[in-house]
Amino acid sequence: MHGKIAIYMDSTGRGTVTNSANTFFDFNRQIWNDKKSMPSVGMLVEFRTLSSEKKAEDGKPVQTSKTITGIKPSKFQEFKEGDFITEHDFWKTDNDDELEDLQNSRRSAYITELYRTTDFDTIEKIPLSFTIPQAIQKYFAHEILSVETLQANLQDEKEIPCILDYLILKRFLFKAYDTLIFMDNSIDQTQFSALKSIMMHLENSYKQMMADQKPNITKIFNETFLSLQCHYQALVATIDTRKNRLASLEAQMKTLQSEINLKSNATDADPEKLKARQEILAKLQKEAEYYRTTLKRLDAIREDFYKKNYNIFENAFKLSREKLFKKIVTGLNLCATIMDVKIWHLSLKSSGVKNSYFTMSNIENSFCSLSFAEHYLSRLNKSALNPFDQKLLVYIQKITKEQRKKFLVVTSDLDLLCK
Incomplete structure (x- = not known):
């Protein structure tokens, strides 16, 4: 059924979903069925619970439990003015397939209306029902959401000395x-939960x-642009109809011409019938010529619409994908850096780290990912690295050269010198 996440805690991985009847259902992170995203308050979802074989009056299975057995984000997260479906339709339908069928049904009805009411003999260009940026944004919806989630949770970057490479x-x-x-x-591990969730999205x-x-x-x-162009689809339907009518006319003319040739050569030919x-x-030929002429013009309009928008779409798609990919990589690097700085800050105040980590031999650097990487490399044969x-x-050599600072400490404290 459809619902909305009312409560979700990153620290526990538990949440609550409410449905159209304001009934509450519990779920946990382990049954979340989408790798690209994590639960968040306000997210529209599709979920299922334990149900019996009994049917309600509306024919739907009777729910026997308020514990969710499977949950994932709905394909429909926002409803704009002019869309074929509304949020009311979301709550009235049981799942995304049902809602998508309703959307397609209404779109088909609108295309049929355009097909019947548009004067295709005078049309010169095809209006857009759905812009190219909208199509690209819809295709990359999950990726864009990941980047936006990071931007909404960014901390103060002034303390970041350099951006690390997450990969x-x-x-x-x-x-x-x-x-x-x-x-x-x-x-408290929960202070890392939001950051780890964002990193999972981005990765x-x-x-x-x-x-x-x-x-x-x-x-x-x-799939994402042309199929949603209602005026274009109405034009395609018109072209198909006229092609079928032209084929029918040509078959009739061929049959009629054969009859005329046969009757004109007959000795008992009836001039009136002939x-x-x-x-x-002649009437069929005139009608056929009309369809040939209009089909040539309509095909040209259709082809021009396709080629012009395809070229724009191709360039915009490649550029958007490239920019989005760079943002994702940058986001991962920024997340890694923020997490590393947080780990370092916590280690400075931790007596457990002080008593365990810094008492180990050959540990001279601060508690961070770079130090663990250096320690790992120190045990390897540098001439036989994979x-x-x-x-x-x-x-590591590059970061060390650019960022590592060395200080000269002058002291007469013998105890400090021996440490």
């Missing part, structure tokens, strides 16, 4: 995090875009 340092970032929590169990978007580096733009154009057939043939470790080494 290179990910394993060491989480190694530092796990070690921090292990050494000091008094640290899933990154993986999907990396896996599909050469998307089928023609298919995407047809003349009547010729008049019918490609990933070689890339890591080059990156």
